[in-house]
Amino acid sequence: MPVFASDMISSVAYAPDEILLALSLSGLVALTVSPWIGLAVGIVILVIVACYRLNLQAYPSGGGDYAVARTNLGTRAGLVVAASLLVDFVLTLAVSMTVFAGYIGAMIPEVKPYKVAIAVAGILVVTLAGLRGSASIRRMLAVPTYLFVLAVLTTVAVGTYRVATGDTPVAATSGYAVLPVDEEDTALMGLTAVFIVLRAFSSGSVALAGVQTVATAVPGFRSPRGRNAGITLLITGALSACMLIGLTWLSARIGIKYVAAPTEQLVAEAGRPIAADFEQDPVLGQLAQAVFSGFPFMFYVVAGVAALVLLVAANTSTEGFPGLSSRLARDGFLPRQLATRGDRLTFSNGILLLAGAATVLVIVFGASVPDLIELYLVGVFTAFVLGQLGMIRHWTVRIRRMVSSPVRRRMQLNRVVNGIGLVLTAGVLTVVLVTKFTGGAWIAIAAIAVLYVLMGLIHRHYRRVDSELAPDEDDVSARTLPSNTRAVVVVTDIHKPMLRALAYARTSRPTFLDAITVAVDEEAAEALQDRWDRMDLPVPLTILDSPYRELVRPVMNHVAELRRRSPRDLIIVYLPQYIVGRWWENVLHNQTSLRLKSRLLFVPNVVVATVPWRLRSFTRAREQLLRRAGDVDAESFRELH
């Protein structure tokens, strides 16, 4: 359970911060309201978890809300869900790694200025782990999640004990007061306290994003998948809710502050300004420092484990995003190369796409958590709402078909549960949209819209090509074969690759076999002809004129001429290609033959046969690779060479 759960659980590392931050804008209500907001988010978590257990039972083969919405509400709804989730997977990665950089900065204050670089480095690590995608890594990932739950619960328990015994812990910011923002965010100052509370609630809802991850990742569970995933969800949800409620309650009790601009918004007891170099730690970090006041080591443990669990949580993105995009690719909504696995059994293209997008986001938003959070959640809750709507439809259809009682009654009950989920998630979505639209949610909405349109266009393109390629009746029965085969070997020099091409061309026993060379340099061409004759090669060599030192055009003209003379023949052009071992060798080899090939493929009835010649550098590079890797595939590769 731990890997998929980590996303949801790790959100506890930043959800309290976002709640306090949003409340700090009012400057006053923070202390009294934040635990209630924590409680509200906790309740929403539990309700949604209850709903998603039903989803998983009904669609145990996975796909999450995309499958639910597409099956019950049609393709358009499915695509909206898919686009929303793709955007939110990117945001999950960006947010997790930004928070990760924050915890690293809390532990090592010297690196705080480099948080963008640290976040990008985090993305890189997660990407590489995702590309390797080994099962042993995944097992390792379980440890931090357990440790994190343990650390947070211990912190809350010790803190509560100290509060109960009258020894209330004191945090760095406990004595500070929060000034209301005046100039910074004037638009918000005119709003009522209700709006601010709602905004805090919507920011706190990041804790919910993880539910989607589990739902989408179902294929990764052991059978019976639906049930196992459901249990995971339940445990994770309950734990997250407890941790969140505990943290917000305890931090409010201790008087922890978290604001956007500490030096401006915080004042010490007597209204004196605080130290100019005051650095504000995440809420969980402050709490750990306060609770284990005599024992600073525990602060590093909590912050370190938080950083680790965020890395693990990011890992769920690199599972969820490629999984969903592969499904979309198979359904023809994304480019086909996203559909199949790469060499290491991972959907590498999808992972790279995800990492690229997240890196761009982190850099553009300067690794600022509050800014990224503004974009977040629109997608998650859009998916939630459509998913619940789909489930209600699912039950309605089934209830209508069902005659008899107990099953039917349970289905009706399920429908009520999903109905409650729909109302709740729709409510949160509305809150998120209203409170965050101008703050950045519009960017996410625009991205979702663009993705939606793009997927539609891709689908239309594939459908159009499919209809273009559909075999006709006469293709099936009476496809007449070309009458003869004419093989042409393009000769640039007399060397082994060319001799191999010639040998292969002869092996395939064409009706006619020609060798041609282009006289880019007349003397060289004559010398070539001499050597050809001396070697007594059993194929005639034709020399093509090239007054302008071209290579491609004379060959094209020759092939065109062949085609003109015998339009019903199949022309096979044999081209040697060097297989090189080092990337830069591609600059020195193959360029002309690639150009020639791409042009030859324009001509009807021409097939280009590529005859590979493996340079020594290739075999050497391959051997080195095998020696270094001790790879699973080493055996099979060795057999091939």
Place this chain on the structure above:
Amino acid sequence: MPVFASDMISSVAYAPDEILLALSLSGLVALTVSPWIGLAVGIVILVIVACYRLNLQAYPSGGGDYAVARTNLGTRAGLVVAASLLVDFVLTLAVSMTVFAGYIGAMIPEVKPYKVAIAVAGILVVTLAGLRGSASIRRMLAVPTYLFVLAVLTTVAVGTYRVATGDTPVAATSGYAVLPVDEEDTALMGLTAVFIVLRAFSSGSVALAGVQTVATAVPGFRSPRGRNAGITLLITGALSACMLIGLTWLSARIGIKYVAAPTEQLVAEAGRPIAADFEQDPVLGQLAQAVFSGFPFMFYVVAGVAALVLLVAANTSTEGFPGLSSRLARDGFLPRQLATRGDRLTFSNGILLLAGAATVLVIVFGASVPDLIELYLVGVFTAFVLGQLGMIRHWTVRIRRMVSSPVRRRMQLNRVVNGIGLVLTAGVLTVVLVTKFTGGAWIAIAAIAVLYVLMGLIHRHYRRVDSELAPDEDDVSARTLPSNTRAVVVVTDIHKPMLRALAYARTSRPTFLDAITVAVDEEAAEALQDRWDRMDLPVPLTILDSPYRELVRPVMNHVAELRRRSPRDLIIVYLPQYIVGRWWENVLHNQTSLRLKSRLLFVPNVVVATVPWRLRSFTRAREQLLRRAGDVDAESFRELH
């Protein structure tokens, strides 16, 4: 003659500026010394022209100093010359376009802040013209050169007439005095006047760079090439020398100033500072304004024609650089794709390389002429020196062989001429090196060194591969052919491209023919099998398992298995490939088959036959292209499709 000449002639547009600029550092001597420097440069021009007429007679097939040095002094010397010239072709383009931006700025002062953008735009225009490379453009290019010569000579003549009649023209800067630089260039202030004069001379020598262009561009002349190029050189040299001497003399007579920082270095008559917004025009522009004082229109004519001739001069770079790099590529010192011409009969790769390098230079040096001039000339004069040395060796060898008199005596005379050339150019090279090394010449030297080493490594690589590929004795006589051919058609779906691949595979009559498909999705695979059976295709279909939704690995394993069972057979894998009409369609098609192909080529005894399928978008795009272009090739293309 005008196109090749334009490079040399256009240098008159900035050589006087550089002379005055270098002298202005001393603050005093400018007025008296500059005409003598102009005269000295003019004399050097004439001597070098005389030398190069001999080069051209001796090596009429072109290649310039590269050919001369390589033939007479060996490969190493040839490569030094080649590297020097490649670097200087890039600098010619960068300098010309920077000066071009300067003249545009003189005409339209509003655009002065955008000189980098204008220079880059100039490079773009020249590159596009070079890529088109049409003869009609070249004929058009003659006009600006004639106009420029006419404009400069008219300016000088009218100015001289006015001076002679006592009506001395007055320029904007005539009344100003130059202050010596104190802080700006402290290193130089300690140097003697001699050094400053030498520096001015070396800067003025930019007027010589064009000689190389003519020499390298010889293949472009009409026969008898050597003689025609020689005459061009003579006329161009004489004209350039006259124009340069006239301009420096006249501007000194009128008292034109040109300094690095006008507002700091210039003061008005009574020591009063000049206007803070004073903008300094190029010397030729100031002269035109002064000479045609009552008639400002002429200023725009002169400046406009200067800008035009600089564009034409830049064009010589796009002829010279690709020409030389093609020669080097044919000799195996540069990647082979630089050797042959592209679709429009131009060496497009070389032109793009040149344009890229020049753009980088312009941007890095902020389109500053003095900074770029610092890098210039090292290469030109290195080439000159080695070229002259090569010519002396050339005559010496010939004189030794020769017995009888008149021819022998003429050769001895020629050797003396080249000897004078050697002494002069070596002198200038020394001056350039001494006066400019720290200013930027070291960058050019470093670039030349890097290029030299790189060309050596490329040559070694090609030689090594050549020896690896050289056919052995047994390759020649007793090459045994593979015993059977096994054709494999990879099926992903039943559509026309696949049916075509199957038909072509059958046409080539292999010993065994297999169709294989990978069961990425089991249901889809069964459906495919059903359709296959129903269509009654005459080839058996093998379904390969793929438990991990992979496509490449199962095919690889199948091919490896085939190879294991019959190691002496030739395996031909038929892969359909879509030929698309729009670049983005490549993202949606062919990716998997490309990956499959690149992996299959790793396996010995495997040939990949690419069966093209032209999508409708391709034929449509092609037709549009033909309709728009009205191209020379339209006919031949139309025949092909």
